[in-house]
Amino acid sequence: ELKVEQNPLFLSMQEGKNYTIYCNYSTTSDRLYWYRQDPGKSLESLFVLLSNGAVKQEGRLMASLDTKARLSTLHITAAVHDLSATYFCAVGGHGGSQGNLIFGKGTKLSVKP
Amino acid sequence: KAGVTQTPRYLIKTRGQQVTLSCSPISGHRSVSWYQQTPGQGLQFLFEYFSETQRNKGNFPGRFSGRQFSNSRSEMNVSTLELGDSALYLCASSSTTLGEAFFGQGTRLTVV
Numbered sequence: 584e585l586k587v588e589q590n591p592l593f594l595s596m597q598e599g600k601n602y603t604i605y606c607n608y609s610t611t612s613d614r615l616y617w618y619r620q621d622p623g624k625s626l627e628s629l630f631v632l633l634s635n636g637a638v639k640q641e642g643r644l645m646a647s648l649d650t651k652a653r654l655s656t657l658h659i660t661a662a663v664h665d666l667s668a669t670y671f672c673a674v675g676g677h678g679g680s681q682g683n684l685i686f687g688k689g690t691k692l693s694v695k696p
Numbered sequence: 697k698a699g700v701t702q703t704p705r706y707l708i709k710t711r712g713q714q715v716t717l718s719c720s721p722i723s724g725h726r727s728v729s730w731y732q733q734t735p736g737q738g739l740q741f742l743f744e745y746f747s748e749t750q751r752n753k754g755n756f757p758g759r760f761s762g763r764q765f766s767n768s769r770s771e772m773n774v775s776t777l778e779l780g781d782s783a784l785y786l787c788a789s790s791s792t793t794l795g796e797a798f799f800g801q802g803t804r805l806t807v808v
Binding site for chain 1: 729731738739740741744751752754786788795796797798799800801802
């Protein structure tokens, strides 16, 4: 059974600081996604990582994937208040299906001035 | 390009009733998946449809069902509602190539 673990689950940061969110998964998968969710809102797609060593960056966020270690990281550089949200990683399920994403429990990020 | 549209946005139902939620995917997307989000269990996969066929099903009781129409629109139905079914139900659509799932705004179901 595919399991996805994120840590930390809660993260309080000061503006301007850097931090990393970790996402470990238990079995082989060829797709890993990062999503952002604001309170009361839906999920916004941030990154799609499809191969070992993939690195993607958007603004202050950078995501990477190590399929051998079954680990993805979401690095936050010089955090700003607007980044406060819950971040989820999700791993593609089995059978080549497009759907069937298994989500981590999410990391609730709070960036304080 | 219009995004994923879910209706209704909010619902209040009584225990024992049934409910139908609707999802219109992004134009051209043939895969539609449904997820339940609760504070306790997080985001859980319900089922996925592709070209009117259910391809995957999560670990939910048979009270949860769905279908997909020839225009890729999808509905999910929950019968004999229980208090624990109160949740945000999210629909996502994917193309057949990249596999990136785009989510709708969700339907917040409250069972009283």
